[in-house]
Amino acid sequence: MTGLSYMVPFVAAGGLLLALGFLFGGADMANGWQALVTDYSPANLPGHDVMVDGELISFSRSGWMLYLGAVLFATGQMAMGFVVPALSGYIGYGLAGRPGIAPGFVGGAISVMVGAGFIGGLVTGLLAGVIAYWIQTWKVPRWLGSLMPVVIIPLLTSLIVGVLMYLLLGCPLGAIMEGLTSWLESMSGSSAVLLGIIIGLMMCFDLGGPVNKAAYLFGTAGLSAGTQGAYEIMAAVMISGMVPPIALSLATFLRSNLFTPAERENGKSAWLLGLSFVSEGAIPFAAADPFRVIPAMMAGGATAGAISMALGVQSQAPHGGVFVIFAYHPWWGMLIALAAGVVVSTAAVIALKQVAASPKAAVHS
Structure with missing residues (x-):
C-alpha cells in the first residue's frame, strides 16, 4: 500500500x-x-x-x-x-x-x-x-x-x-x-466481459482499500505499454470506481427517509467525488451499513465493468473520472456503462434498505 x-x-x-x-x-x-x-x-x-x-x-x-x-x-x-x-x-x-x-x-x-x-x-x-x-x-x-x-x-x-x-x-x-x-x-467477447465483472467487483468491494487498490494497480500497470487491452482495462477500472459515490448520492436524493441525516449530508457531495473517480466518497455509507451497501455497490460496479469491456471502451488517462472525457474512446460508451452501473447500484441499495430499514435512519427520518 x-x-x-x-x-x-x-x-x-x-x-x-x-x-x-x-x-x-x-x-x-x-x-x-x-x-x-x-x-x-x-x-x-x-x-x-x-x-x-x-x-x-x-x-x-x-x-x-x-x-x-x-x-x-x-x-x-x-x-x-x-x-x-x-x-x-x-x-x-x-x-x-x-x-x-x-x-x-x-x-x-x-x-x-x-x-x-x-x-x-x-x-x-x-x-x-x-x-x-x-x-x-x-x-x-x-x-x-x-x-x-x-x-x-x-x-x-x-x-x-x-x-x-x-x-x-x-x-x-x-x-x-x-x-x-x-x-x-487476446481477450475478446465473453472473456473480456468476465474480466470487466471481476474488475468491477474488486473496485467496489472495499472502496479504496487493498482490493480496490490492487484492481487499480492492475489497470494502471499497462498504461505505459499503450496497448488496446490495457486501455480497456483502465476504462473498466475507472468507470466502475465512479459508480458507488454517485449511486449513493442519488439514493439519498430519491429515498432520503432510508438514510440518516449524516448520510444525507454526505450524499450532497458524494456525487462530485464519484464523478472525479474518488471511490472513497462511499466509505461513510459502507461503514454505517456494510452488509447492504457493499453488495449493492458491487452489483453496480460489475455491471459497469462488464458493459465497458463489452463496448470496448478505452481510457488513456488513469484518473480524473468524467472530467477527462476526452481520454475515453468511445466517450459515449463510458457514459452508457457508468449510467447502467449507477442505476443498478441505486436500485439495489434502495431495495436492500427497504427490506429492513436501518434503525438509525428510521429514528432520524
Missing part, C-alpha cells in the same frame, strides 16, 4: 499528460513524438510531414498543435517511466524505511530494463525491503554504524537485488509479464 500510494501521483500526472498529448497532437502523434520534440522547437514548428528515423511520416495535425501535443506526450512518458521504480522504491521504504528506497528504485529500474514491468517492481521492492531490514539488524562497531543507513545498506542491498534480477529472476519475471500482456491483448 505504501508503494502504491507513492506511485499513484506519477501515474496520475503521467497518464493525464499522455491523454492531453493525444488531445492536442492527435492519436498518430505517438508514432513520432521523440523526433517531434528533439528535432523541432517553437521557432521551427513541424508540418504535416515529418522525417522519423529516416522515414517520412504524415500526421493529421501540424504546427503548434502537433508540437505541443508531442511535448505533453513526452513529458507524460518521462513521468510514466518512474512508475515501476517508484512502486518498487516505496515498497522497500515501507518495509525498511529510508535505507530501502535506493535499492528499491534500482530494482525497479532493472525490472523495466529486463521487461519484468510492474510484477518485477513488486518483487524487487519486497526483496529490497526485506534485505535492507535484515542488514539493519547486524551488530556493527559504533564507528561503522553511522555509515550503515546511507552507504553500507543501500550498497549491499542494491548489489544483491541487481545480481538476483540479472542472473535469476529477470527472465522468468519478464516471461510472466509478456504472457500477461499477450493474454490481455
Whole structure:
C-alpha cells in the first residue's frame, strides 16, 4: 500500500499528460513524438510531414498543435517511466524505511530494463525491503554504524537485488509479464466481459482499500505499454470506481427517509467525488451499513465493468473520472456503462434498505 500510494501521483500526472498529448497532437502523434520534440522547437514548428528515423511520416495535425501535443506526450512518458521504480522504491521504504528506497528504485529500474514491468517492481521492492531490514539488524562497531543507513545498506542491498534480477529472476519475471500482456491483448467477447465483472467487483468491494487498490494497480500497470487491452482495462477500472459515490448520492436524493441525516449530508457531495473517480466518497455509507451497501455497490460496479469491456471502451488517462472525457474512446460508451452501473447500484441499495430499514435512519427520518 505504501508503494502504491507513492506511485499513484506519477501515474496520475503521467497518464493525464499522455491523454492531453493525444488531445492536442492527435492519436498518430505517438508514432513520432521523440523526433517531434528533439528535432523541432517553437521557432521551427513541424508540418504535416515529418522525417522519423529516416522515414517520412504524415500526421493529421501540424504546427503548434502537433508540437505541443508531442511535448505533453513526452513529458507524460518521462513521468510514466518512474512508475515501476517508484512502486518498487516505496515498497522497500515501507518495509525498511529510508535505507530501502535506493535499492528499491534500482530494482525497479532493472525490472523495466529486463521487461519484468510492474510484477518485477513488486518483487524487487519486497526483496529490497526485506534485505535492507535484515542488514539493519547486524551488530556493527559504533564507528561503522553511522555509515550503515546511507552507504553500507543501500550498497549491499542494491548489489544483491541487481545480481538476483540479472542472473535469476529477470527472465522468468519478464516471461510472466509478456504472457500477461499477450493474454490481455487476446481477450475478446465473453472473456473480456468476465474480466470487466471481476474488475468491477474488486473496485467496489472495499472502496479504496487493498482490493480496490490492487484492481487499480492492475489497470494502471499497462498504461505505459499503450496497448488496446490495457486501455480497456483502465476504462473498466475507472468507470466502475465512479459508480458507488454517485449511486449513493442519488439514493439519498430519491429515498432520503432510508438514510440518516449524516448520510444525507454526505450524499450532497458524494456525487462530485464519484464523478472525479474518488471511490472513497462511499466509505461513510459502507461503514454505517456494510452488509447492504457493499453488495449493492458491487452489483453496480460489475455491471459497469462488464458493459465497458463489452463496448470496448478505452481510457488513456488513469484518473480524473468524467472530467477527462476526452481520454475515453468511445466517450459515449463510458457514459452508457457508468449510467447502467449507477442505476443498478441505486436500485439495489434502495431495495436492500427497504427490506429492513436501518434503525438509525428510521429514528432520524
